[in-house]
Amino acid sequence: MKKDNRLKRLSPRQKQMLDDDLMHLLDKYMEGNLSAEERRAVEQRVDEAHQQLNDNTLSDKEVEKSVKRLLRNVAGRMNIEIFLHRKSTSLSWIQYGGIAAAIALIVVISLPLLKNNEANQAASPELIEQTAIVQQFITDSNMKKITLADGSVVHLNMGTTLSLHKGKFNGQIREVWLEEGEAFFEVTKDTHRPFIVHTADGLSTRVLGTSFNIKAYRELGEQVVSVKTGQVQVSRESGGKVVLEANNKVSFDNGTGSLTSGLTDGSAAADWRTGNIVMDEAGLKEIALRLKQYYNVEIINDAHITTDQKVFFAFTTNTELKDVARALADIYKTQYRISNNKLILIK
Incomplete structure (x- = not known):
């Protein structure tokens, strides 16, 4: 046959x-x-x-x-x-x-x-062949800007993997997979073809034409979708969804599967593209991730700071490490020292 x-x-x-x-x-x-x-x-x-x-x-x-x-x-x-x-x-x-x-x-x-x-x-x-990855974009210690076939632009932060699957991005459908990391999407409007971003644990973000940021580093244990312009629908595979307008965000707990929405600065959430690192309601895990990315240092928490304590912390990537360390110590009301690519927070 x-x-x-x-x-x-x-x-x-x-x-x-x-x-x-x-x-x-x-x-x-x-x-x-x-x-x-x-x-x-x-x-x-x-x-x-x-x-x-x-x-x-x-x-x-x-x-x-x-x-x-x-x-x-x-x-x-x-x-x-x-x-x-x-x-x-x-x-x-x-x-x-x-x-x-x-x-x-x-x-x-x-x-x-x-x-x-x-x-x-x-x-x-x-079926395996049909869902196979046909194109993958990976960043390590660099950032990358890519333009997809529909004209949408994706900015990839460091340590990010974005995949396109066979038959999932063409003239009739637009779906991508953010396997790991962080990306800012500027989606070309197409009312006939929603743009869908799949991330870990069955979370999907669906838009028609808008700009938004997704932070989905596995080590953080959560995913955060922040909207800069337009409207975004975030849904779980197990059920439940939330619709976000500009300057709103939703956090997805990878462990419990809960969705928590709130206000944010949509522009600031994506300012990492220009060297401005803004962390809103960040735990020590996220701060440690950013310092590892930009300064190649590991935070040692000898001050016994609780990891779920949320703070606002920001810096520019041209700031010296000692100045970033001092600002961080002031927030947590601790002392610090830097030794052998380690930032040690002490009481």
Whole structure:
């Protein structure tokens, strides 16, 4: 059996051609949110389709071609692949008086099969290949600015990894994975293609066109999304979401899975791009991370400062280490000394 080319997702033009109500039901079906009433509505659509059996305005060949195209579209919506014979058997048993009727039948009949197919392929080589990383941007002790295919700009802080997965960033979909670190996103507006950033522990940030910062260093045990402009929706895979406007933030606790929102300075949160390091409600872990990044020193907490004590701390990267150390000691009301790439805080 020969295989057709890899499926493509629906283009905006194709979406406009499909029945809006039906596509809405399709989306809800894939999310598992189809109510009994909505399910009955879909079944009614199928009944209406059957009533048109004797009113065939398309030839068998035309119907077959349309059915195949629509079946591919449905599969594309579900981000899976199906394959059809190039010389397929006749589909003359599906004879309808219009494309809308064919869509209704395909959606109802094919979705359960496609969803089962998706589950059965969970560990298949084809699915693994489809979700494979095709491009990755990594920074170590440097920063990087990249421009994605849609024109969106991403600034990567030090110690950051950003990945693009196969089939997940193209003309129909925009998804990236911030595997580790921190990035500031300036997203090109596209109302047909939300821009989604996936981070650890099932957190995702969804926007249409805006600018925002995500801090997701694993060693900090939390992720913080801060919005500079526009609107951002942050959601957990396990459920629960929060919508943020400009100068708002949300913190996600990697351990408990809790979301905590609050006010912030969206511009200041991303000022690391220009050498201004601003830490709002920062614990000693975050401060230690920043000093390691910019001064290559390790903080030794001989003053027994509680790590969950939150403070505001800021410095510019051209400030000498001794001046940063003095300011930090003043905040915590401790003494300090610097020795062998160690900043030791003492009582």
